[in-house]
Amino acid sequence: MKPTGSVLRICGIAAVLALFGWAGSAQAVVVTQLDLTGGSSTYDGKFHRVLDRLIDQDGTIVMGQYQPVPDIVSPITKGHKSFSLFTSGVSGADAPFATIDGSSITVDLSSLYFGVSRGDSLRAWNIGGVAHGLFNPETSEFMLSWNHIFGDGAFKEQHGWSHDDQAARFFLQGKVVELDATPVPLPAGFVVFVTGLAAGVSFLSWNRRTGRPGVAA
Numbered sequence: 106m107k108p109t110g111s112v113l114r115i116c117g118i119a120a121v122l123a124l125f126g127w128a129g130s131a132q133a134v135v136v137t138q139l140d141l142t143g144g145s146s147t148y149d150g151k152f153h154r155v156l157d158r159l160i161d162q163d164g165t166i167v168m169g170q171y172q173p174v175p176d177i178v179s180p181i182t183k184g185h186k187s188f189s190l191f192t193s194g195v196s197g198a199d200a201p202f203a204t205i206d207g208s209s210i211t212v213d214l215s216s217l218y219f220g221v222s223r224g225d226s227l228r229a230w231n232i233g234g235v236a237h238g239l240f241n242p243e244t245s246e247f248m249l250s251w252n253h254i255f256g257d258g259a260f261k262e263q264h265g266w267s268h269d270d271q272a273a274r275f276f277l278q279g280k281v282v283e284l285d286a287t288p289v290p291l292p293a294g295f296v297v298f299v300t301g302l303a304a305g306v307s308f309l310s311w312n313r314r315t316g317r318p319g320v321a322a
Contacts, residue, residue, distance in 0.1 A: 148273035
């Protein structure tokens with residue numbers, strides 16, 4: 106069965122769109138770092154004041170890696186205790202990761218912890234979650250929020266959380282300080298396939314116009 110002109114045109118268009126469509130997605134925007142300029146929370150337990158002070162500091166959250174104390178914000182010391190924020194994979198949570206879609210931003214902060222240390226002793230509570238918010242492409246500014254539930258009260262007596270199943274909402278704002286347009290390499294097989302398809306369509310179309318037979322395998 107000989108290919109019709111319509112089939113040839115459709116195949117040609119499909120090949121071109123596939124090639125250019127893939128090329129259009131070959132640039133991936135990667136958020137490498139968030140520059141924090143402030144924040145707050147609705148938590149009202151024992152440590153709520155110092156937790157709010159920590160979140161409201163200038164700081165940095167690096168994407169794709171865990172940050173120990175004091176890399177995110179400067180710790181706050183009260184008496185013999187030091188309060189801090191850090192990220193950790195101890196519970197299996199991934200390192201922070203951000204995606205931007207137009208004016209929306211999503212950041213996985215599931216590995217974010219609040220820590221209280223005294224001497225060599227450290228007590229820590231996960232305060233993270235998947236944060237959603239707004240992003241300004243012109244200024245790189247963002248605002249994020251997420252909800253966190255502090256569990257079943259297991260830490261209430263030992264560590265000082267004051268309410269069972271305490272739910273809190275957290276807020277952060279700042280700037281996306283680096284947006285790298287990272288080339289995504291095209292699979293060689295895909296390029297060869299599309300290039301070959303386009304060449305084949307052109308050859309068949311030329312044969313139809315000239316009346317010359319194609320080469321049989």
